[in-house]
Amino acid sequence: MTQTRRRGADLERAVYQATREILNTEGLSQLTFAKVAAKAQTSKPVIYRHWETPFSLALLAIQDKIKADNHGQLDQVVLTGESLAADLLLVAQRFTASMDAFGKTFMGSWFEGVNHDDSAQLKQMLTSVRQIDLNAIDRVLKRAVARGELTGTDLPESLKLLPFDWLRYRMLAGEPVGPAELQLLVDGILVPAYVHTRGTAD
Amino acid sequence: MTQTRRRGADLERAVYQATREILNTEGLSQLTFAKVAAKAQTSKPVIYRHWETPFSLALLAIQDKIKADNHGQLDQVVLTGESLAADLLLVAQRFTASMDAFGKTFMGSWFEGVNHDDSAQLKQMLTSVRQIDLNAIDRVLKRAVARGELTGTDLPESLKLLPFDWLRYRMLAGEPVGPAELQLLVDGILVPAYVHTRGTAD
DNA sequence: CCAAATAAGAAACTTTAAGTATCTTAAAGA
DNA sequence: TCTTTAAGATACTTAAAGTTTCTTATTTGG
Helix, strand or coil: CCCCCCCHHHHHHHHHHHHHHHHHHHCHHHCCHHHHHHHCCCCHHHHHHHCCCHHHHHHHHHHHHHHHCHHHCHHHCCCCCCCHHHHHHHHHHHHHHHCCHHHHHHHHCCCCCCCHHHHHHHHHHHHHHHHHHHHHHHHHHHHHHHHCCECCCCCCHHHHHHHHHHHHHHHHCCCCCCHHHHHHHHHHHHHHHHHHHHECCC | CCCCCCCHHHHHHHHHHHHHHHHHHHCHHHCCHHHHHHHCCCCHHHHHHHCCCHHHHHHHHHHHHHHHCHHHCHHHCCCCCCCHHHHHHHHHHHHHHHCCHHHHHHHHCCCCCCCHHHHHHHHHHHHHHHHHHHHHHHHHHHHHHHHCCECCCCCCHHHHHHHHHHHHHHHHCCCCCCHHHHHHHHHHHHHHHHHHHHECCC
8 A cells, every 4th residue: 555665764764763662661571563653554584684672762762852852851950940859859859850762661561561460459559568667767767766866756658668769770770889978878869868857956 | 290389378488589589680670470380380371360461460579479478677776876967878888789679679770771882872872862951950059169169179070960860750750840859859859958068168 | 188279380372572684776976 | 667675564483381180108086
């Protein structure tokens, strides 16, 4: 039916576009060459000739997106804040608003391809893990209050969970978590943050 | 050959054990009922009769592990520190050392099932994303130094990347990231941490 | 202690999807 | 216009998921 054939860069763009749509809706686990071919209105052999695996196609599709979106890059945000805090907020807002292409697809597609029952079970599990983490931190905070280092234990939950979230992320990303990182976490991040919110006048 | 047949709880334990071994070595994407059956020395129909999907089997296998390891739970660590910092370090160390069952399997198995070529490409991509993040923060820090809020921009990389890591993790885990979280991040965590390391005497 | 019910384990089968080969023909370049 | 290159269609091969059937070990209850 199609008497016009796309090729080269034209075709490539369509394939990357189709790939990203599948990644965003169904996730990495559901990305197959057959689906990409169908969505891009081409055929399987074309995809197989050009790309090695669905995974590498996914990487290239995301890189393509990053290149295309160059204008909105995080490190080119116009900084207009009157203070460190204001500037940081701008960057953080921009980051969450546009969520860089990598994060969105790779992070967000983890739990895709999981049915409803499983999803509920997973949620419950995450909750119980979080409870354990909170208990652990609360015990530490109570001791600190008893010692007179803090004035209370009622910090935001997000702040209490920060160390665990951060450590999990680093392990996930394959970044080193050694004594130096733990030291930084405790002395450079947690203690200052806790003292800032609930510190004693001294 | 096997004239003895396991059943009930006995069999269940063997299946969960096998499931966890596969999760730890090959990752979630490689977890199939056939492999579990083989490793647990049973047969496919047995697995299909008891569990719905590989994913739900994985969840149950991990919960089973958590129950079994109850003694070593994070919120039962013996706290012996003489200060807030010392106690926090104990908890953080324990967390990284034993990495709770959930984190280990689900976080660590993300990038399993990825071949060598892809893995290299992925690493490179992560690096370039990190570079963008670092640039964005450095610009903010320079402005803060110019204003006199900080004495220098040479903070540990981990600290500079903290906001991005944390936000990515929360999005991944499906936890809310709204204005309140951003405010907490900036005012309650980042500014105190930066000022602690590179603040002016004021 | 024996008989009936239950569930494990083996093997073979069906179905589905991934991956490959072949061929025709549109598009690009000389 | 002729030659080369690569897209797109179709059909095929292979492999793994999921299912069925049957046999027999284990448990339970009379």
